[in-house]
Amino acid sequence: MKKRIGNRRDFWLTIISGSGLVILVVMLGVSFFITITDAETNSRKRFLRKQTELAATEIEIAIDRFEVNAEGVIDYLEDEDLDEDDFGGDLTKVVKEVFNNYPGLIDTVWINLQDSVIYLTRTERNDFIRNGAHEGIPTNGSRDFEYFSNGNELGFEIYFSLNPVKFSKDFVTHYYLHKEGTKLLMLGEELRNLDQGQQGRSIIEIDDLSFQQIQSDVAIGVIGLYEIDWKKGPTSGSGVLVQYPFDFGDFYENAALLFMIESESVTSGIYSTYLLLFSGFVFLLIGTVIFFTLSLKNRLESQKLLEESAEEISELFDQQNILLKELRGFVFFHNFKGEITRVSDEVEEILGHPKSEFLEAFRGEEGHMDALNVKSLVKEALSQYKSFIDLEYDFEKPDGLKVRLRIFEKLVFDEVGRFNGGLGICTDITAQFQINQELIESGKRLQNLIDNIPDIIFTYDNNGIVLEAHVKDQKFLKSRSDAAIGVSLFDLVPIEQREQTQFAFNLARKTEQIQTVDLKLRDGEDNQYFEVRFFPLDTKRMMSISKDITSQRIWEKGLVEAMNAADQASRAKSEFLANMSHEIRTPMNGLLGIIDLLDQTTLDAEQLQYLDIIKNSGNSLLNIIKDILDYSKIEAGKIEINSTVFCPADELEKQVNIFYGLAQKKGVILTTIYEPETKELMEGDVEKINQVILNLVGNAVKFTPKGGTVKVNLEIENISGEINYLKCSVKDSGIGIPAEEIPRLTDPFYQVESSSSRSYQGSGLGLAIAKKIVELMGGELSISSEQGKGALFAFSVILKKAPIIFSENPISEMPKRRNWNGMAREYPMRIILAEDNDLNLQLMTLILEQLGYDFEVAKNGQEALDMVQQKEFDIILMDVQMPVLNGLEAAKEIRKLEGKEKIFIVGLSANVFEEDQKKAVDAGMDDYLTKPIRLVALAEKIKEYSLKRSSSEMT
Structure with a gap:
């Protein structure tokens, strides 16, 4: 008995709980459907309002332009310079241009020329005709269309017969509403149908209350959005209508454009499917409850099923919470006074303000600036009879961080239309906003890059058909770029170059690597050369970037010609120097040879002095000739490096010894300093190194006065392995060099003192040759000096450490000999x-x-x-x-x-x-x-x- 009572109690408890669950699910589904329907309706209303606004604005702008053009015809007639011919074909051309600019607006034009009346119109076959109007200008009531007239002080008059309905219908044709949508034009108190395929007045009747409200709003120029009842023949229904008043010029008063969609179309489609699926779900839930009720005996299984259902529901709620958290938003409610009554705890995370501060900011008339802004937006929406607010704006947190917020708020009204408050959600969309901004900026950057690239850019499909073309400042190709769209690349290329172009194109597609081909295009008698690089843009498209290299080809041709001319000049110069060397050295051979012979004879002191002067002059002349030839060889690139094994320290001593006699004669102290490493054997061109040392030491001794000093320093610096730097510096206490003259010292034939009476003689080539030799050996020559305080000349060259070779038969130097007679x-x-x-x-x-x-x-x-x-x-x-x-x-x-x-x-x-x-x-x-x-x-x-x-x- 107790068990039976318990089972009955469980039975009724199951029915009651099941029924309550069904009712709760039904209420939840209906509420969710209403919310989605409202959201979709609001979206459609926004769309409808925007379409109406755009269409009305276009018509208004077109009418304004028409009035200006109509006045232009009057201005043409008022021109004092017109003759009889101008009232003929030229007048027809002017009026025809107005017809063409505003197709469908003008039906007929009458022009009163004082002595006659003509009319101009376009036939149904689109033929433009001009004839005399024998009956004169018709009165306003003789035709179904409106008139616009304008006179002038010369007595001319012009009348336009307008067709506003046809003109407006052509304008709104491309604005798609819905298959059940309707487009209307209000002129005065009449509605005209603008739907394609329907002539005459509108066959849709609007309920009187709504129509009166529409007329009232149009009269005062207020945009309106209405929920209306309509009737079309035997059918009727409700709909959403938006009217947008606009200025139809001086022809009509109270003109407005009206777009309407049926209410049923808003909730059709996916929402009907939703109701069907939801109904099925409700019936399934009812069946489940009945099933559980009938299966009460199997209590354990029922409990298990209930637990599983509870887990699924819990998981669903968890997913919803995660979704809300991912949205980074908070929910709020406010009353009709604008005071926040409830707000979710996420407000502090989003705005950075505690919940209490957020609530306080919306109390009273003095609050936070952003709160006052939201209140003003609510008031504005109420004044415009809106049922929601959707906006984005930037918000600065207390810590200075700026975020982008989006607020969507539903305005709540009671049964009689009184405002009760609102509920909404505020979300942080900073990340999405920044991404969108970056996409916009990236698009601008890409477009700016393409617009400013001077090269020619083409895109193709994989078969070489031109899809897009970008040509900037290319007069030769700009006229062809538009015509190239849709044409095969290989048809644009000259026949003799098609094979190599197709090969490069296909190879780039196959290897996905850039392939380059040079093309020559001919325009009349001129040739243009382009370097074309093909590469894949994606799996379906190819791109090419073409660079005009015509000037480069011309430059290369000129460069080759210049190089050939330079080679010829260099060869001519070398031949000239060789001939000059031969011609000069031949008499010098006799002169210096006789001097040497004379030096071997017995002479007195005075004769020896004269002979010494002649010998020195001859040697100086020979050195000058040698310097000129050396520099010419270096300049022509014909000097070679001949490496031999030598000891740097020993060679330095040999070269410095040459100047010891001259130094002692002038009273100059000449010293050498070298590191122990310089005693090691090295590989290099010792003759050229000695030539540089001789030049630097010779200059130092020459420009150092009596009592001065010349110090020569030699050192070795290891670079890597067997590679070393040989560094040599020559420092003197001579006359020095002005700072502004130092950079030019190594110029050929340049001398600091270049007058004919200069104190020191020479060719001015020594330092130029030394610099070239040092650079040829991988080093550099540096000069530092201060006038009156001497100078420092230093150079470095690259040498290789020589391998140690032991010789079994060393060759001893031959003894020097002074007298060679006999x-x-x-x-x-x-x-x-x-x-x-x-x-x-x-x-x-x-x-x-x-x-x-x-x-x-x-x-x-x-x-x-x-x-x-x-x-x-x-x-x-x-x-x-x-x-x-x-x-x-x-x-x-x-x-x-x-x-x-x-x-x-x-x-x-x-x-x-x-x-x-x-x-x-x-x-x-x-x-x-x-x-x-x-x-x-x-x-x-x-x-x-x-x-x-x-x-x-x-x-």
């Missing part, structure tokens, strides 16, 4: 002198006779070749430039003779370039002496080869 007895040699110049032959004869040698003379290379074949000789002193057979050709022929391999050939020439010496070696010569031939140099050479011959005979 040396033939010590170093006998059988000599041929091959020379064609009489002056040089006379000089060489005197030198060889003073040295004690007998010799035979050949006037050309052929004679020298014949002598070698007839007799035995030890050495040939061979001039390079001779008639019949020159010295180089003769040397080649001698080297071909059997048994003559041991004869020594020493070349004699006034050409001093390295390539000339290389040619001599290649021809088979053993050595090379440059003119002028000095007695000591020739004696040293004969002695050297005499010793070599003796050594070879002993072996």
